[in-house]
Amino acid sequence: MPVLLITRSPSVHESVIPLCAAAGIGADVCADPGLSLAAWREADLVLVGSDLAETVAALAPTRRPGVHVVGMPPDDAAFRHAVTLGADSVVGLPDGTPWLSDVLADVGERGSPGRLVGVVGGTGGAGATTLACALAQWHARRAPTLLVDGDPLGPGVDRLLGMEDVPGVRWEALAETSGRLGAGALREGVPRRDHLGVLTWSGLRRRLDVPTARRILPAAVRGHGLVVVDLARQGGADLAELADRCDDLLVVTPATVPGLAATARLVAGLGRTGRAGLVVRPGGLGDADAERVTGLPVVAAVADQRGLAAAVDRGLGPLAGRGPLARAARDLLAEAA
Structure with a gap:
């Protein structure tokens, strides 16, 4: 699975899913943080909505690269939860849309690195x-x-x-x-x-x-x-x-x-x-x-x-x-x- 999006926020969903489609990659949207753990390790990229960042962090998932917290825009608490998750970054939407588009495009092209x-x-x-x-x-x-x-x-x-x-x-x-x-x-x-x-x-x-x-x-x-x-x-x-x-x-x-x-x-x-x-x-x-x-x-x-x-x-x-x-x-x- 290329992208795992963990959120209940309609605004985050409506911002991220079109970007995935434009990059030609699939996304699994999960509104239940507990159920998301099954796909946490397998996904190429994990995007955690700021609305569920605290809940996901409390579950203490395995630290891994390629995790980002996204929000509309994220507040100070999102940054604290991102640190707990070991996230690579916190992306504010819509300002961070160009950056996130590049990340998603890389996932779509990744295959095996050269x-x-x-x-x-x-x-x-x-x-x-x-x-x-x-x-x-x-x-x-x-x-x-x-x-x-x-x-x-x-x-x-x-x-x-x-x-x-x-x-x-x-x-x-x-x-x-x-x-x-x-x-x-x-x-x-x-x-x-x-x-x-x-x-x-x-x-x-x-x-x-x-x-x-x-x-x-x-x-x-x-x-x-x-x-x-x-x-x-x-x-x-x-x-x-x-x-x-x-x-x-x-x-x-x-x-x-x-x-x-x-x-x-x-x-x-x-x-x-x-x-x-x-x-x-x-x-x-x-x-x-x-x-x-x-x-x-x-x-x-x-x-x-x-x-x-x-x-x-x-x-x-x-x-x-x-x-x-x-x-x-x-x-x-x-x-x-």
Whole structure:
């Protein structure tokens, strides 16, 4: 059941049910708080009317995410009862209607959340941005995909994909907003070509605002089957935080002595080994050496790809045809599934 609405208030009922219908999701309306407990845990979202918040709180239901108290508008007592319930928020109607519409839209789109894959270069020029673009292009052939540019000093993922002139919202605009961002609003707002969306900067002076990223990434995974983040290796604490948010982390490194030495320092600084792996580029050392030096398993080896620079210059992106990048993207995403 997507939504459980617990209320006896006609005004709350008349405000919430049309929003559920607009989001294309069903709602179970329960006027008896005691009977609502049976569906409390199973519902994707629980909306407790302020008229019954005290009664529901007295029943001490199991604390869970996705509980909100709604009222017309709610009084001070509603906030006290919301604290007792462990509710995420108190929503005053009708002023909170746009916010509640976004929450309900997310429930309608949720299904299973997408995966968040981070890509970072163990050393400069390893090809992390190219791999990130290839992963996004591969997945976008079959499902909504978002490529997030997290490297202010990088070339710009939109340029590698030939999407720099596609209109849409960029990091600068998102940093000026506040509050919750709906998955659908983000998906429809970023520059997009078919199933592939990109989030990057518009100007030359760039800075990654981590608080904005904290707001954006949850909406991104709710609205896309895959989110790929091109991470900046010079990010320090910001890199470590963003890497921790990723379901999978791919560290790209050449199989050379300098490359593996630099990668080992980056990996040690991140302090992460679970759900992380090496993507090895050509060099004189073998996979066993790479694993021994860095402490990470080799999950893919990507050879040099002929015609790569020409494909990028023509606006086709790195995955213009068959080749090592296509095979690596296929195999890596199959493992991450």
